Amino acid sequence: MSTDARVRHVSRAAGMMGAFLLGLSPAALKAGEGDGGIIPPAQYASLPSDDRLDHPDITGSLPSTRTLSGFASLVSQGTIILRASAPTNCIPGNLRNVVASIAERFGPVSVESTHRNSWRNRRAGGARHSLHLSCRAVDFRVHARARGVMAYLRGHPQVGGLKIYRNGIIHIDNGERRSW
Numbered sequence: 001m002s003t004d005a006r007v008r009h010v011s012r013a014a015g016m017m018g019a020f021l022l023g024l025s026p027a028a029l030k031a032g033e034g035d036g037g038i039i040p041p042a043q044y045a046s047l048p049s050d051d052r053l054d055h056p057d058i059t060g061s062l063p064s065t066r067t068l069s070g071f072a073s074l075v076s077q078g079t080i081i082l083r084a085s086a087p088t089n090c091i092p093g094n095l096r097n098v099v100a101s102i103a104e105r106f107g108p109v110s111v112e113s114t115h116r117n118s119w120r121n122r123r124a125g126g127a128r129h130s131l132h133l134s135c136r137a138v139d140f141r142v143h144a145r146a147r148g149v150m151a152y153l154r155g156h157p158q159v160g161g162l163k164i165y166r167n168g169i170i171h172i173d174n175g176e177r178r179s180w
Helices: 003-022 070-077 093-106 118-123 146-154
Strands: 080-082 109-113 137-142 162-164 170-173
Touching (some): 093 146
Antiparallel strands (some): 109 137, 162 170
8 A cells, every 4th residue: 555545535534523422424525625525624713922822812811720619620640530420510619629639639630439320339338227218428548648648637527427347448428426
């Protein structure tokens, strides 16, 4: 296969992959000249100069890591790592603040579990009336000394339930003050 034929083949495959990722069939795309009817025409946007990147009239109101605070900022920086199966949008703000304060004080935190449905809760060995069922509990790991983290958490009035499991996962919730 000649070099030109390979380039056309790669371009055609990239166009099909792009169409697939966008949920379009290759036939739905408009053909440009010389691309075999598969690759859509390129679209370009002018980017603002570096000195105007932070201007909201130019860039819109999208948050940046400079304007985010607390939990969201630490997630965007990678200090708080979220598992795909652990949604955080339902967690009460007071528990998010506790997790953020742990990450700021003790280093990276990996959120392992938040909301669970009843089937997943049973499978995880959770209590029948677990606060995970109503997204009022967070299980996480931290790489710091567990005793220091637990002592710190005992001083937080926002933390009701507090437990460290043998595998190093720490559970906090905003229920009644207790440990088990």
